[in-house]
Amino acid sequence: xxxxxxxxxxSQRLGPHHLVLLVALWVLVQLVFLWQYxxxxxxxxxxxxxxxxxxxxxxxxxxxGHTLRYVLYPLFQSFWLWLGLGWWGIVAGQMAVSALATxxxxxxxxxxxxxxxxxxxxxxxxxxxxxxxxRFNVFLLTESLFxxxxxxxxxxxxxxxxxxxxxxxxxLLVLLLTAxxxxxxxxxxxxxxxxxLDALRRRPDRRPWRLALLVLVLLSPLFWRLLxxxxxxxxxxxxxxxxxxxxxxxxxxxxxAQPLEMPPPGTGPVVRVLYFAWHNPIYLARLMLGKLFVFxxxxxxxxxxxHRVVGVAVLWPAYVLAALAAxxxxxxxxxxxxxxxxxxxQAAITMLTVDDWDVRFLxxxxxxxxVLAALEVQxxxxxxx
Numbered sequence: 001x002x003x004x005x006x007x008x009x010x011s012q013r014l015g016p017h018h019l020v021l022l023v024a025l026w027v028l029v030q031l032v033f034l035w036q037y038x039x040x041x042x043x044x045x046x047x048x049x050x051x052x053x054x055x056x057x058x059x060x061x062x063x064x065g066h067t068l069r070y071v072l073y074p075l076f077q078s079f080w081l082w083l084g085l086g087w088w089g090i091v092a093g094q095m096a097v098s099a100l101a102t103x104x105x106x107x108x109x110x111x112x113x114x115x116x117x118x119x120x121x122x123x124x125x126x127x128x129x130x131x132x133x134x135r136f137n138v139f140l141l142t143e144s145l146f147x148x149x150x151x152x153x154x155x156x157x158x159x160x161x162x163x164x165x166x167x168x169x170x171x172l173l174v175l176l177l178t179a180x181x182x183x184x185x186x187x188x189x190x191x192x193x194x195x196x197l198d199a200l201r202r203r204p205d206r207r208p209w210r211l212a213l214l215v216l217v218l219l220s221p222l223f224w225r226l227l228x229x230x231x232x233x234x235x236x237x238x239x240x241x242x243x244x245x246x247x248x249x250x251x252x253x254x255x256x257a258q259p260l261e262m263p264p265p266g267t268g269p270v271v272r273v274l275y276f277a278w279h280n281p282i283y284l285a286r287l288m289l290g291k292l293f294v295f296x297x298x299x300x301x302x303x304x305x306x307h308r309v310v311g312v313a314v315l316w317p318a319y320v321l322a323a324l325a326a327x328x329x330x331x332x333x334x335x336x337x338x339x340x341x342x343x344x345x346q347a348a349i350t351m352l353t354v355d356d357w358d359v360r361f362l363x364x365x366x367x368x369x370x371v372l373a374a375l376e377v378q379x380x381x382x383x384x385x
Contacts, residue, residue: 018121020036024103026128027358030095033138039089046140053077069230072180073142085319094137094144101148102127104155109371111158112335113378121360123374126318127367132359142182147364149178150342153188154368157195157338183230184349187352195334202333231269237262239354240276245290247354252294252301254279254287273352288351295350295362302357315369322372339368 052074055061062071080089105127110120127133136143144229156171175189200209239247241262243254260283263275277284293302296310296319325331347366355361 022102022106022121022124022128025125026099029128029134030137033135034091037135037138039093039138041139041142042087045142049074049077050140053081055081069183069290070142070181072177074143076145077140090140091138094148097145097148097152098134098137101151101155104152104343105367105371108155108158108335109374111161112331112371113375116378118179119371119374119378122377123367123371126370126374130314130366130370133363133366136363141360143295143360143363144182146178146185147367148162149174149181149185149187149219150364151367153178153192154339154342154371157192158332158335161332161334181290184229184346187345188342191338191345194341195337198337199334228268228270231273234269234353236269236353237272237276240284240287243287244354245287245294246300246357249301249357252290254283254290256283263305291351291355292347294355295347298359298362300357300359315366318369318373322369325372325376325379328376328379336372336375339372343368 049070052063052070053076055063056078076093077090080086080093083089085092102124106120106124110117113119133147136147140178153171153174156167156174159167160171171192175192178188179185197209197212198209200212203209242250243256243262244250245252245254260276261279263272267275298315299308303311322340322343326336328336343365346361350361356362359366
């Protein structure tokens with residue numbers, strides 16, 4: 001009881017000033033990473049994006065093929081290169097968008113929490129303080145912009161509850177930009193669409209729900225072609241054969257007990273996956289569960305022991321709290337379905353493809369788990385008071 005009284009007293013003192021403290025924390029974190037990396041950080045894929053951006057800025061040339069699926073980030077970089085601001089301009093732009101994303105996390109969480117600032121402040125602190133999110137702001141990689149766009153999509157989604165046309169237009173624009181940022185960016189729009197379909201299904205008038213289903217059936221050939229297009233440049237069968245849980249890392253791999261039955265040549269990407277799943281179900285199940293563990297656990301072999309301990313201590317409880325919040329009827333149902341949908345769809349995509357050695361696939365959706373966890377913490381706090 002004494003501890004609760006102390007926490008309550010502290011929250012009352014800091015409450016009126018929490019926005020100033022959040023802004024100060026965000027600025028401090030950006031300065032720390034700029035100091036740590038000594039300015040803009042060139043990484044493994046940076047040359048590819050910068051070369052693409054230079055081609056856009058100088059000649060208006062857009063590369064075809066797989067690179068086109070990352071078109072938004074080179075386009076974003078090309079703007080700063082065209083202005084003559086170079087790498088520092090790109091990083092400054094990424095930080096500016098990240099600041100807007102941080103505001104979106106705060107405001108979106110506050111809307112879902114009924115206007116209370118406790119859950120909003122906690123979710124925002126986690127978004128700012130988690131180093132594997134904010135550090136990407138100084139990297140010349142797609143991650144910073146993609147993380148920010150996912151957060152902005154969440155903020156825009158929570159605004160459409162009011163039903164204003166401008167809010168719907170903003171949501172559609174942000175979802176489109178998110179889809180253009182990375183090949184898996186479509187998952188955010190898909191999560192929004194699934195939440196919208198659920199809302200239609202729960203209406204007394206079922207006609208909009210039936211119409212939506214009819215439209216989906218009519219568009220299914222187009223979706224099939226788009227899915228094949230998305231998978232065309234991924235060599236999934238190669239990674240399946242190698243049993244990789246982490247791309248190009250063989251020390252953590254699943255080994256088959258008997259020869260695998262591979263799909264015949266000439267089949268489409270989706271059919272190849274379905275064929276492989278039908279003929280190698282146990283092996284593929286082991287492979288996908290292993291990827292899910294690697295994706296969620298934060299126990300990547302490349303991390304230090306301290307990194308893993310902090311990840312387990314913070315993220316594992318956050319996952320449990322997020323799962324509890326996803327079932328809370330007090331939280332606006334489309335909002336929690338959107339949050340859970342983005343996270344689960346990213347996990348499913350990783351299980352289907354292959355994880356990376358760091359958090360480049362987990363970091364963009366961690367804020368969704370943080371928001372849900374913060375909402376559950378607020379509920380628990382209300383019960384204890």
